[in-house]
Structures are given as structure tokens and as C-alpha cells.
Amino acid sequence: MKVEVQGLSYGIKGVPIVQDVDLQVNPGEFVGIIGPNGSGKSTLLKNIYRVLKPQAGWISLDGQALSELSYKEAAQRMAVVSQETSSVFDFTVWDIVLMGRHPHKGMFAADTKGDDALVREALDRVGMGDYARRSFSNLSGGEKQRVLISRALAQQSQFLIMDEPTNHLDIRYQLQIMDLVRTLRITALSALHDLNMACYFCDRIIVMNAGQVHASGTPDEVITPELLEEVFGVSAELAVHPVTRRLSITYFPESLQSQFKTKGALLV
Structure with a gap:
């Protein structure tokens, strides 16, 4: 599925949060959005998955305007893993993942053996098969995140949108989830x-800063010592890892920055 965003803007009480954003995600591509806190990443995503309504611009899925799709039609095409995991209702893990099948069913349609098989497979893929009958509200933050990703897998949409999916996960599951998405x-x-993680797993990276797209391209094209200094305010050394052949970033704490700047940033 091809996703396009053009001229998207959104603000609150006259204060712009996202301004004139253009982006494109090609079929089968994994694109990461990075930027400091407050740069507009989550607000941009919420406009795309319809929690917020753009004040300007448009979004399309395979050439069809998102605003023309019903919420059910949009959910058949787009699955979402957001940061919010709280609920006033107490569902089992199985029920949470089964919700991913709802966009494909009629209002009064019963769950089928096929639905059950998809839920079971989705839970197993994120290592949560043994938690199916557990209460979702009693899970840890990392366990909840894995369940929400499992729900997105059960939804079987061709476009997956995620807001910091590795939050609360230990390194093993961070790698597992990112590799799974790939x-x-x-x-x-x-x-x-x-x-x-973005450099290793993403085909392309979009850098957000102050609500706008600051840079866009492959990790090698986008991530430079100058950009890290300008956008994130950190000094870093870049190298191509000898095993993965992917860009690797080493950050320097403030106590070493004066010494680092004297030597200069190196790209191996």
C-alpha cells in the first residue's frame, strides 16, 4: 500500500504543532520518524490514523483520500499501535487481540475458527501465547505493548502505523518486534x-523538528554529526558497523563534548 501526506498542518488554539508536512511511504517500505520530544511526531501520526483531524492538507491510501473512507474501511487497510494502553474496561489478552478482527466482520457476525487461528498465531509471534487468558490491565507496560502489536497483526492490514512501539520493552523484545515488522x-x-534502531531497521528516515520535516532520506543520507547536533543537541561519532554494515551512532555526554569537538566527528 502506498501512503501519501501533502501539506498537513495541525495546531491547538492558534499554536501550530505540525506545519505543512509532506511525506510518502512506498508499498512494502518501513519508514521511521525521528525527532526530539515536542517535534510533532505523535501529532502527525494521530492525524494520519484519524484521532485528530488535519486543519490543512490531505492523506491518501493507494490514491484514495482517507477522509472518503469510513472508519471501518480505514481499519481494514490500516492497523495502529499507539502509546495509549489504559482502559476503563477489563479485557483478557485474547479479547484485546480478537478486536483486531472486527473491521473484517459484520455487526452481528460471530467469531470463527479462522479468527481464533489468526489470534493464536498473532500472540505466538510476539511471545504472548501463554498470556491469552490473562487480564490485559494487569500486564506490565512491555507486555501490553506486545499485545497491541499482536492485535495489529491479527487485523491483517497492509499499512501498519506505530507510535514508538518499542517503549517499555527490554532489548530482546525491541529487536524481536522491529525484526518482525521488517x-x-x-x-x-x-x-x-x-x-x-531506526538506522538498522528502517528503509528511510524522516526527521521532524519544530513541527516540520527537517530532513528525509535513507539513514546514510540523513544521519550526520551536524544533524544530530542541530536537531538533538548532542555530539556523536558515526561508523559503519563491520558486521551489520549499518550506520551506528555513539553519543558523547556533555562532560566529553569539548574534547570531542576538538577532535572532530568521524565517519568511518
């Missing part, structure tokens, strides 16, 4: 806070 071969757009 192997799905579907169109994916994700806000990420870990720049090394």
Missing part, C-alpha cells in the same frame, strides 16, 4: 526514539 513486508510508518 519481515511482514507490509507498508510501515513508525515514530522511533532510538536512532540506532
Whole structure:
């Protein structure tokens, strides 16, 4: 699925949060959105998955305006893993993941053996198969995140949108989830806070700063010492890892920055 955003703007009480954003995600591409806190990443994503309504601009899925789709039609095409996990209702893990099948069913349609098989497979893929009958509200933050990703898998949409999906996860599951998204071969757009994860797993990176697209391109094209200094306010050294052949970032604390700047940033 091809996703396009053109001229998207959104603000609150006259204060702009996202301004004139253009982006494109090609079929099967995994695109990461990075930027400092307050740069507009989550607000941009919420406009795309319709929690917020753009004040200007438009969004399309495979050439069809998102605003022309019903919420059910949009959910058949787009699955969402957001940061919000709280609920006033107490559902089991199984029920949460089963919700991913609702966009494909009629209002009074019963769950089928096929639905059950998809839920079971989705839970197993994120290592939560043994938690199916557990209460979702009693899970840890990392466990909840894995369940929400499992729900998105059960939804079987061709566009996956994620807002910092590795939050609360230990490193094992961070790698597992990011690798899983890569192997799905579907169109994916994700806000990420870990720049090394973005460099390793993403085909392209979009850098947000002050509500606008600051840079866009492959990790090698976008991530430079100058950009990290300008956008994130940090000094760093870049190198191509000898095993993964991917860009790797080493950050320097403030106590070493004066020494680092004297030597200069290196790209190996």
C-alpha cells in the first residue's frame, strides 16, 4: 500500500504543532520518524490514523483520500499501535487481540475458527501465547505493548502505523518486534526514539523538528554529526558497523563534548 501526506498542518488554539508536512511511504517500505520530544511526531501520526483531524492538507491510501473512507474501511487497510494502553474496561489478552478482527466482520457476525487461528498465531509471534487468558490491565507496560502489536497483526492490514512501539520493552523484545515488522513486508510508518534502531531497521528516515520535516532520506543520507547536533543537541561519532554494515551512532555526554569537538566527528 502506498501512503501519501501533502501539506498537513495541525495546531491547538492558534499554536501550530505540525506545519505543512509532506511525506510518502512506498508499498512494502518501513519508514521511521525521528525527532526530539515536542517535534510533532505523535501529532502527525494521530492525524494520519484519524484521532485528530488535519486543519490543512490531505492523506491518501493507494490514491484514495482517507477522509472518503469510513472508519471501518480505514481499519481494514490500516492497523495502529499507539502509546495509549489504559482502559476503563477489563479485557483478557485474547479479547484485546480478537478486536483486531472486527473491521473484517459484520455487526452481528460471530467469531470463527479462522479468527481464533489468526489470534493464536498473532500472540505466538510476539511471545504472548501463554498470556491469552490473562487480564490485559494487569500486564506490565512491555507486555501490553506486545499485545497491541499482536492485535495489529491479527487485523491483517497492509499499512501498519506505530507510535514508538518499542517503549517499555527490554532489548530482546525491541529487536524481536522491529525484526518482525521488517519481515511482514507490509507498508510501515513508525515514530522511533532510538536512532540506532531506526538506522538498522528502517528503509528511510524522516526527521521532524519544530513541527516540520527537517530532513528525509535513507539513514546514510540523513544521519550526520551536524544533524544530530542541530536537531538533538548532542555530539556523536558515526561508523559503519563491520558486521551489520549499518550506520551506528555513539553519543558523547556533555562532560566529553569539548574534547570531542576538538577532535572532530568521524565517519568511518
